[in-house]
Amino acid sequence: MVDQRFAVSVHIMTVLAFENCSRGSLMTSEKLASSIRTNPTVVRRLVARLTDANLVRSYKGKSGGIELARKADEISLRDIYSASSEKTLLKARNKRPARQCPVSCSMGKLMKDVIDGVETNSMDYLAKISLADLAAKVSKE
Amino acid sequence: MVDQRFAVSVHIMTVLAFENCSRGSLMTSEKLASSIRTNPTVVRRLVARLTDANLVRSYKGKSGGIELARKADEISLRDIYSASSEKTLLKARNKRPARQCPVSCSMGKLMKDVIDGVETNSMDYLAKISLADLAAKVSKE
DNA sequence: GTTTAATGAAACAGTAACTGCCACAGTTTA
């Protein structure tokens, strides 16, 4: 992983959870962007993914904005990770094996198993952390 | 993670283990590159890192080449991962927090804990897989 | 109804990092 989409998505979600956004007091991509120190478009791009994953809802038009689609304790960091990136944590090669080399011929499957193992392991770890856990750790002062 | 340095490094190490390379029959970066379908320079760049980490030894000059520095069952995928990349699996933002926002101010530490957790978890997982395990799974035919 | 304040989406330049490639210096052995 090189990009910060997961980190930004978690930030977005934590603000939504912490501020208890809902109809009547929706959060805007502008305010989110200012909290994250980025551009509203960047926020909207990620919010689009979170919306597809049914983690947030967004409303167009005046006094529109963004809110959580579920309660914060029903959203895990795994949900957010899956929504924000389609990449795996590790990456295999995509070249054809060299036929005359047994290692080269086996490498594809061997690496796939390793990568899948790390991925599954990490997702299980992230699944145990809920958005509510995170929001509760924000120091209020 | 976006790059394939870990995958290539594991491939290098597996060939060395599988072929039982040692003085008298060292492996060259040329042969490794052909098994991996890449350039010898790419191999040598990664071998340099593996050498620094004391996982392989390389010898210059005619009939020089590369061998494992330890037995394959004393080398874990964690060792190889640490040697081949200094990046973390996930990445935090590096911007200053927005002072007026409690979430923004707490986010740095919150994300650090999450990222460290995933990292530790994954390294523990990789530590359990040895190079010998991998080499043993190469289908010999 | 018209204005206003949002999201959504497309396009584009800038940036950063890895990959692949070349050239060549340094080294060791035969």
Added chain:
DNA sequence: TAAACTGTGGCAGTTACTGTTTCATTAAAC
């Protein structure tokens, strides 16, 4: 002394994310 390696630096090509602008669309508010 020639041959065969590694080590290293540099550079072009590629790819992907980030930041930004712009504009269409939508919906509430007045």
